[in-house]
Amino acid sequence: MTGHPGDEALAWLASTLDPDEIARLRAVERAKACFLETDRDEDVAKKLRWLLRNLLMRADPSLPLGPGNRREARCVVVVGESGAGKTRLLRRTFHAHPAFPGYGIEGSGCTLVSVDVPSPCTLLQLGRRTLAALGYPLQREMKEHLIWERVRLKLRTTGTVVLHFDEVHNLLDAANSDDVCRIRKTLKALLVDPAWPVGLIVSGLPGIAEFLETLSLHALDDDGNVVPLDPPPADRETELRRRCRVVELTALVVPADLEMITMAVGDIAKAAGLELHPSFGNDVASRLAHAALYQLGTALELAAEAVEAALEPVDDEDEGILQDGMVARAAFAAAYRERTACGPDANPFLAAEWWRLDCKKVLRTKNEPDALPRLPRKPANRKR
The missing domain is CATH 1.10.8 (Helicase, Ruva Protein; domain 3)
Structure with a gap:
């Protein structure tokens, strides 16, 4: 059995480094692998334990646990500004948890799968990436609703119980009101699927918390379609607390x-x-x-x-x-x-x-707002 096709290329690249460069590389590796354990690590771990307990809750306590006899799943929301350390904290938590051996290793059969949401992204693209993360990349074009039907099927057949979407704000940036409605319904369908409800872990910028508040305002009808609750719950905040747990990674x-x-x-x-x-x-x-x-x-x-x-x-x-x-x-x-x-x-x-100093700026020589040169504007009537 041969290794990954890229192994030979990486071995060749490593052979071009002299011993001093290799020594520096290993030292920097150790430095970048360090992590700081804080209260928020325990907060995330606590929320993950809550999510897993709900995945094991029977709808009918008199019957065995299994497909068709499980309660709706729950959602953990991790929010923080860019650079807060959301992705690294979550993946470190996943690697350390005994329920997810082989996390991040292709073909390991881990019951938790992470999906990176690219920028920009549509719901259809997210469905394709989710199928690829589950080991089933699409080779042909499919309609959006059919892709997500396939996602729910593959979640069940692979035994995946937790789905992590990272950088979800990328999905919302260019979404119009109709897109947002479809995104909410799609995520809700994963939580309330009667055959195989899946726990969600959603991470991104703070604005996603407001978007996820309305996940609780939908349910499945008798045909398996996601529809708005009528009348909607009187206390939306109570519904959010019931279905979701939010962790905010605050600033220093x-x-x-x-x-x-x-x-x-x-x-x-x-x-x-x-x-x-x-x-x-x-x-x-x-x-x-x-x-x-x-x-x-x-x-x-x-x-x-x-x-x-x-x-x-x-x-x-x-x-x-x-x-x-x-x-x-x-x-x-x-x-x-x-x-x-x-x-x-x-x-x-x-x-x-x-x-x-405004440390969001680059290419600055001094602390002034107009330090960067301005490019000349093109004439509005310029011919092509």
Whole structure:
């Protein structure tokens, strides 16, 4: 049995690196594999346990558990701004849970399947990607409703009990009111399928929570079609609490989280065989939080990139990245420069009034709104 077709290409690529590059690669691997366990990890794990318990709940306690004798499934919603660390937190939780051995490994038969929602995405495209994730890529065109019928069938025949949709906001960005209605009905059909209800884990930007509130306002009729409840529930908030559990990954708070940030960065440096310079204190930790737009996931990414910069051979421009063999503030400045191409006056690790910088900007030389050159406008009547 041969390996993956790409194995030979990766082996060739690795053979082109010298021993020093391989050593740096392994050190950076260890740094980027570090994770910070916080209260939100336990919150997500708790919500996952709640979802799994509901999957095992019988509709008729006098009969055995199985298809046709299960209650409707539930939904866990994980929201946070870009860079909050949603995807990594969830996948780490899935890998650690004993119910999902082989998670993420193709052909493992894991009962939880994750689907990345691309940008942009339609409901039809999502159905195709879901079938592919279940091991059944479509080779021909099919109508949207037929694709989702096939999805529900494959969920049942593969024994998949939990479906994770990541970056769901990509599905909603370009959706009109009719599209949104179809998306709601499709997701609800997965939860209430009488033959095989599937638990949902949905993650994305905070706006998806409002969209999911109305999942509880639909039900299946006698023909298996999803229809609005008539009359709708009087208390929509109660319905949301009954069917969904929401976890919000909040932004970093300064100065309350500075000690946590410092400890996490120290662990990342240690994993790479380095130490954090004693000068890294509340000042640098505050700059790191600001540079990461106060999102924990981005802050940890930047810290790993600073360690990577510290491991690179030092040149004149980066002199001082390693001080006495330790990761210094200059390493964070170098990592931010590589990420954004911003000059020293627009680099939060170098600028005096760093708190005034807008760290969403790139290619800045100083802290001003119009630092980027403006391209000339094309004439409106230009001929083709």
